[in-house]
Amino acid sequence: KQEVTQIPAALSVPEGENLVLNCSFTDSAIYNLQWFRQDPGKGLTSLLLIQSSQREQTSGRLNASLDKSSGRSTLYIAASQPGDSATYLCAVWDRDDKIIFGKGTRLHILP
Amino acid sequence: NAGVTQTPKFRVLKTGQSMTLLCAQDMNHEYMYWYRQDPGMGLRLIHYSVGEGTTAKGEVPDGYNVSRLKKQNFLLGLESAAPSQTSVYFCASSLAPAKLSSYEQYFGPGTRLTVT
Numbered sequence: 001k002q003e004v005t006q007i008p009a010a011l012s013v014p015e016g017e018n019l020v021l022n023c024s025f026t027d028s029a030i031y032n033l034q035w036f037r038q039d040p041g042k043g044l045t046s047l048l049l050i051q052s053s054q055r056e057q058t059s060g061r062l063n064a065s066l067d068k069s070s071g072r073s074t075l076y077i078a079a080s081q082p083g084d085s086a087t088y089l090c091a092v093w094d095r096d097d098k099i100i101f102g103k104g105t106r107l108h109i110l111p
Numbered sequence: 112n113a114g115v116t117q118t119p120k121f122r123v124l125k126t127g128q129s130m131t132l133l134c135a136q137d138m139n140h141e142y143m144y145w146y147r148q149d150p151g152m153g154l155r156l157i158h159y160s161v162g163e164g165t166t167a168k169g170e171v172p173d174g175y176n177v178s179r180l181k182k183q184n185f186l187l188g189l190e191s192a193a194p195s196q197t198s199v200y201f202c203a204s205s206l207a208p209a210k211l212s213s214y215e216q217y218f219g220p221g222t223r224l225t226v227t
Contacts, residue, residue, distance in 0.1 A: 042220060042221070044203075044218040046217065098169065099144075103152070
């Protein structure tokens with residue numbers, strides 16, 4: 001059974017620093033991996049989607065990488081800002097066409 | 112273009128009452144999903160639909176029923192609510208299955224349900 005783990009569960013960093021969020025999954029037979037952002041009391045906003053054949057995707061200050069063979073993905077945030085404070089969720093699409101979520105990393109950017 | 116909308120936003124039920132949550136999308140998406148989000152558990156899939164008239168069970172389907180009579184709507188029903196169903200419910204949709212494309216899932220804003 002596919003399991004998705006995100007470490008750390010919470011992270012606080014000073015504004016302006018670059019940071020990396022980690023996601024690992026137990027079964028490498030995935031179609032896609034998607035990173036989401038969730039603000040308190042809100043729904044999920046898609047940040048980046050990486051297909052299984054891709055190694056990385058970039059959008060602005062965000063860069064997501066995927067290493068299927070090792071079951072890992074990272075989300076790199078450059079020059080962090082207070083507005084980046086949110087919970088970041090990683091999710092994988094398995095071969096049964098279902099999406100399995102990690103429990104998220106709560107990120108707090110200190111002004 | 113409203114994307115994915117959910118009705119209602121908040122609801123309080125007494126144990127044993129029934130209700131229906133409505134999800135609507137205006138993106139002509141084939142696939143629709145219902146999730147629940149609980150502290151410490153992450154998001155878990157309840158039921159999903161791969162097209163109008165179809166439904167399938169997800170990870171935690173017990174106590175819920177769904178219907179997809181129209182392509183744009185996906186209804187989640189609780190026939191006899193229990194306190195264990197207190198949660199935030201999210202609906203999502205996608206254009207196509209993941210295995211065929213790079214299409215993403217789009218989420219609604221959520222429904223906060225409390226069962227007392």
